[in-house]
Amino acid sequence: MNNNEHLSFYYNMPLSRDGCEEMYVRFHRFETAGGTADFGTYFNGISIAKLLRYTDISSLRISFCVFGRVKADIAVRSQDNTQTVIFSEEKSGSFDIDIRLCDIPEDSVYLYPVLTALCDGVQIISASVYLCGISHKEPSAAIVMCTFRREEYVRRNAEYITAESEKYSLPIKIIIVDNGRTLSEADIPDSVTLIPNDNTGGSGGFSEGMKAASAMGGFDRLIIMDDDITLDIISIQKLIGFLRFIKPQYADISVSGSMLFSDMPCIQFEAGGCFDRHGVQKGYGHSFDLSLPDKVTENEQEHNINYGGWWFMCMPMRYVDEGNLPLPFFIKYDDVEYALRCKLRIITLNGVSVWHERFDNKFNSSAVYYNMRNYLHLCSIHCDDADVAKAVRIRLVEHLCRQQYNMAQAVLMGYEDYLKGIDYLKSISPSENHAKVSKLNYRFLSEQEIIRESGVNELSEGIKISENTVRRKSMRLSFYSALLPSFLCRKNAIVSTTDDRKEMYYKVGTAVHYNFRTHNGYITRHSMRAVMKYLLKYLTRRRK
Incomplete structure (x- = not known):
């Protein structure tokens, strides 16, 4: 270590967290001789390639305190996932392993320790990492x-x-x-x-x-x-x-x-x-x-x-x-x-x-409005040739075909507010505008309410129409049935998720938009009148 370098704490190596244990340490029968504890994980792996590129560190230290005796390996993993061991010694109790960066293979992506138990009953008491190098400014x-x-x-x-x-x-x-x-x-x-x-x-x-x-x-x-x-x-x-x-x-x-x-x-x-x-x-x-x-x-x-x-x-x-x-x-x-x-x-x-x-757990019409309006402002400020009208049309059609007419209205509201310019955005009351937009939000229903109001027997039983059961041309001619009168649609309700494409709504009279993670959703019903209303509104705005 040079005079202008110093050793500084980097991070403690946590051993586990409920539900994502293998993002911390991959234990394999570590309590018995021959078992391993692999720290080459998302949280405990050391991003050595980025440390080499962006920082002025010259070496690092990994400190352990263990009960029992272990073989301590230091390994690196390359971009092609090849593992190379660059250090290996038997250790016990409290010990430090110092690694000079100049000794690390050039193609290394991240570095990590792997401990192998040499006797039964080995336990890891603590593990931490320190960096040694030149610190140009103490961050705050x-x-x-x-x-x-x-x-x-x-x-x-x-x-x-x-x-x-x-x-x-x-x-x-x-x-x-x-x-x-x-x-x-x-x-x-x-x-x-x-x-x-x-x-x-x-x-x-x-x-x-x-x-x-x-x-x-x-x-x-x-x-x-x-x-x-x-x-x-x-x-x-x-x-x-x-x-x-x-x-x-x-x-x-x-x-x-x-x-x-x-x-x-x-x-x-x-x-x-x-x-x-x-x-x-x-x-x-x-x-x-x-x-x-x-x-x-x-x-x-x-x-x-x-x-x-x-x-x-x-x-x-x-x-x-x-x-x-x-x-x-x-x-x-x-x-x-x-x-x-x-x-x-x-x-x-x-x-x-x-x-x-997940963002789709909270997705509703107000989010559609902000997504549309703000995306268009973003494009107008930072893009060269973004097709604004196409972006509006794609989102509008998607919601119309999915019977999400409130969301279609939110798309058009976002489009209209965007056309008023950035000065209008800065002049309005955010809270008052949000209250207005939030009136378009669907009322989410419980599982029992949905079954009662939609007519489905249970939420896993909705009838889904595969695009292979009808000709794609027929779908397109009828705007995926959005332009069909309601009496031509099936009486059965389908159960839909956010991942379903608009083809799944072909000739569907009632759709249950259900989130199987949050166990709630809302119901929509086919309306050719609503489709015509919002398409006409869009076309009128486009001409202006």
Whole structure:
């Protein structure tokens, strides 16, 4: 270690978490001689390729305390998933393993220990990682959370992050913006700053938090985080440890935390994304099962990421000032627009992530409105040749064919409000506009209510029409039966999910839009009159 280098704590290696054990340590009969504990996982694997590229570290130390005797291997995994052992020794009790980065094969993606029990009854007491290198600046981060009447979630997260941050001396400060004005200072830890706010949506709440963080001063990083997430403190440990040693030429790098599904905790929704000049949006790492070694390796691959979801997003504080705040989108696409405007350089790190509820669990007409309006604004600001009319038409037709007439109306409302311009968006009351839009939301029914009102015997029995049972040409000529009179439609109700295509609604009189995860849904009925009404409205608007 040189005079200008120092050894610094990186993260504790947690051993398990209910429901996603193999994202932490893969144990195989470790309690008996010959059993193994493999740390080459999503959370405990060390992103060595990114540390080599972006930081000024020269070596790392892995510290263990074990009961019994083990063979301690240090392995690396390459992009083709080849495993190479670069260190192997028998150890017992408390021990350190130091690895110089110059001794690591060039094609290594991540590095990890593997312990093999040499006797029965071996136990791992603790495990942690330290980095050694040149620290150009000690990071300090403000975490901004925006909440609206989710007191239980925000209290839990504020208390957990505060306690763990104090335990590990993490340089962070939490700011909570309360859009519902339902929290009090007594509800949260003393060190947390609470800002009461009107319901201006996520974009408005985050703006208030960003202004507060900027006014406080002393932060070089901003972490934007949803209130209803579940977080392991290892995500913040890994992030802060990475930023502590970052090279000066990468000082403006942003880190997008991945989103994992709360109900399937090993499955990833997205690890950063790209919104291109044609209005095409692509997320990376969709549906990766991060309990699998090959997916952990693939997830380390770098992409052209130009936005990150605000469930967890870390960016340099220097971008934040009074004149550079999120547009008043309320919800949807505010994170994408802000990242594109700031031209953020974004990477992801395995282990920096949160668990979040699926978005389709809360999907309703108001979300359709914000998606449509804000997507169009996003395209008008940042795209060269996005086909706005086509985007509206595709979404409108999809909802009309699926009998979601309220959502079709929401598409047109979003289109009309977009055409009024960005100044109109800035002039309206976000809360009043949201109240108006929310009137289009469907009333979700319980399983029993749906069975009673729709006529299906049970929700697993809806009649689904395969596109192979009718000719595709007939479907298209009748606009997938949307233009057929109702008396030509079948009397039987179908049970539909968000994944079903519009072909499944061919000649369907009644549709049950059911979420099998949340066990609720809503009922729609075929209406040629509604289809004609919204098509005519769209065509009239197009001519103008």
